[in-house]
Amino acid sequence: MIEEFKIRLGFENEGILPVIHIAGEITSEAEEEIVQSYESIPSEKRSRVILNFTETSYINSAGIATLISLITKSSENQGKIEFAGLNSHFRKVMDIVGLTDFVLIHDSLQTALSQS
Numbered sequence: 001m002i003e004e005f006k007i008r009l010g011f012e013n014e015g016i017l018p019v020i021h022i023a024g025e026i027t028s029e030a031e032e033e034i035v036q037s038y039e040s041i042p043s044e045k046r047s048r049v050i051l052n053f054t055e056t057s058y059i060n061s062a063g064i065a066t067l068i069s070l071i072t073k074s075s076e077n078q079g080k081i082e083f084a085g086l087n088s089h090f091r092k093v094m095d096i097v098g099l100t101d102f103v104l105i106h107d108s109l110q111t112a113l114s115q116s
Helices: 028-039 061-076 088-096 109-114
Strands: 006-012 017-026 048-059 080-084 104-106
Touching (some): 006 028, 017 028, 028 061, 048 061, 048 088, 048 109, 061 080
Antiparallel strands (some): 006 017
């Protein structure tokens, strides 16, 4: 069963910390919306951006490529991307492809928000 991709940008911690909430399946169709969400964040708030995967059901290779592109774009601008809410399968996939070397991974969004 295919779960519809949904994305929502929110600002936590009194409006200073951008969180991109991703639900459903991250495939090539999701790339444009993910990049647009990131780029819609004011540049002065891009130093730390959290991607919340709590409601993500599937990520394919194109989705991973999108995440790599976002991490690269962020680091080129002295920012950092952090992941929150990955289930054990997605965490293992991120480790296998080497993304855990480039992003901080939090068990939950609440854990990520509590760290400043």
